[in-house]
Amino acid sequence: MSESFLNHLPEELRGRVVKITSVLPNSLSIFQDVYNFALDEVLESKRKQVKSSTSINGKHGEQDKVEESDIILKLDNVSVLSPLRRKLSLALHLSSTTKKPVLSLLKEDHSIEFSITDLKSSINMASFLPVPEKQGIMYLFVSYKQSNNPKYTEPLLITLNKESTLQQFVNLGIVSSDEKDFKKCVDYLRKQAIITGFRINDPFASESNAFHVDCHRSTKEGVLYFLSDHIIFGFRKPILLFNSSDIESITYSSITRLTFNVTLITKTNEKYEFSMIDQNEYGKIDEYAKKREVIDKSMSDELKAKKMNQSHNEGQSALKEASEQIEVNINNIPMDSDDENDENFEGESELSDGSDDSDEDSGEGSEAEEVVDEQQEEGEEKEEEGKFSIPHNDAIKQEIPVDVKKEMKDLHENSPDVVPADFEDIPIEIDEDDDSGVEYD
Structure with a gap:
């Protein structure tokens, strides 16, 4: 025994033990006891790790199976929507180890896919809920604190087909074969839940205000x-x-x-x-x-205040947008230089030499053309200097046809207010008795 014990020790440690036991031969049994104790502790620790990994609350829990004799109630092929999406069986059963009630989702071979233990403390609330616009289906909703698998955290949601569920209850002998009221199934499920430690509400019963x-x-x-x-x-x-x-x-x-x-x-x-x-x-x-x-x-x-701030911000934004639009429109207006529109200002400025030609009257077309030519030349010179002086309109009179003159004179004789066509001076008669104080030349 001692030889086997020493052979399992490292060479350096074995040498130290042999040295001590050579001086104190009775100490060998003490070393043997220490070795055996340490060996037992290591083996026990390994056994606990293996047991933990294969327990129902561990990863291996999915491989555990529920014995038929432990099943309290099982509904086959229900549609699970959360926390996973799959056709599974809903079962209330006893734990194979603790013999306490468990709510599980089972595969076809009765292996556990999802389960909730300690139902009284683990389930927060459970309720039957209607499916809008689908009278033949009902939800079973269960909120829980934790399940056997940490990856499942969403509430448990199952859809129960009323017709098929009722038929299963008939096959199990829970209700009579001629039963058509699904409420019988609801009542039975609620009773089984109470027995196993939790309550399923039915808030949409006729007397409820849900x-x-x-x-x-x-x-x-x-x-x-x-x-x-x-x-x-x-x-x-x-x-x-x-x-x-x-x-x-x-x-x-x-x-x-x-x-x-x-x-x-x-x-x-x-x-x-x-x-x-x-x-x-x-x-x-x-x-x-x-x-x-x-x-x-x-x-x-x-x-x-929040709404007012939003309205204020929207108003500021609208004003800003309008301002930017106006600025864009102004910037897009072409700003022409004076030299591009000099012809539009003819007849409104004085002559280039600063004199007024309004007293000079040229009845000859050729003389008027010479005056215009000279003024255009002078205007071009001033244009280069950034200044403009355009001759008065009176310097550009055109010859009026004789027949037009006659027609205008006849019109004037009949209507004294009409100015003659040739712009000749019209004698003004002055009332000698006028004492308005206005003097006439």
Whole structure:
């Protein structure tokens, strides 16, 4: 025995033990006891690790099977939507080790895919819920603290086909063969849950005030369930579950003729907005909030200030945009130089030499043309200097035809107010008795 013990020691350590035992021969048995104790501790530690890895709460739990004799109730081929999506069997059964009730999802060979142990303390709430617009299907919703597999954290959601579930209850002899009321199945399931340590609510029974509304959460379409103690949004991941007592306040916004939005604000100041709710649902939601003394902050000073700031910012933005547009339009107006429009100013400026030619009257066309030519030349010289002087219109009179002159004179004789066509001076008669004080030359 001692030889075997020494052979398992490293050479250097074995030499030290041999040296001590050569001086104290009785010490060899002590070393043997120490070796055996250490060996037993190592083996026990390895056994615990193996047991932990194969327990129902570990990775190997998926390979554990439920014995037929341990099954309390099993529904085959139910549609599981969360925390995984698969056709599995729902079972209430006893644990093979603790003999305590367990809620599990089983594969065809009765191996466990998902399970919840310690049902009384692990399940937060469970409820039957209607499926909107599908009378033949019902949801079973279960919120729990933890499962056998850490990767499953979403609530358990199962759809029960009423017809097939009722038929299974008939086959199990739980209800009579002529039974058509699915409520019998619901009542039986609720009783079995109570026996195993938890409660399944049925809030949408005829006497209940629970209701649900269609809505959107961001781009996800879903259903908002208002229960007596909870509010659930589902059933696109992530599924949201609120305790009614945790809702601090509510606001209504984006109100139109057809729809409105609801924002739930928790006591930890988390905000969850649900949009596109039908206007017909407002009364029920508002009554639900008032009964639970939830504060309506739709008209709060904080929200008003926020809306006013938004309106102010929108107004400032509109003014800024208009200002920028005006600036762009002004900048796009062509700013022509004076030399491009000098012809438009002819007849409004004085002669280039500063004299006024209004007293000189040229009746000859050739003389007028010479004056214009000279003034154009002088104007071009001034143009180079940045100044303009265009001759008066009187210096560019044109010869009026004789027949036109005669017609205008005849018109003047009949109508003295009409000026003659040749612009000749018209004698003005002065009333000698006029004592207005105005002198005439």
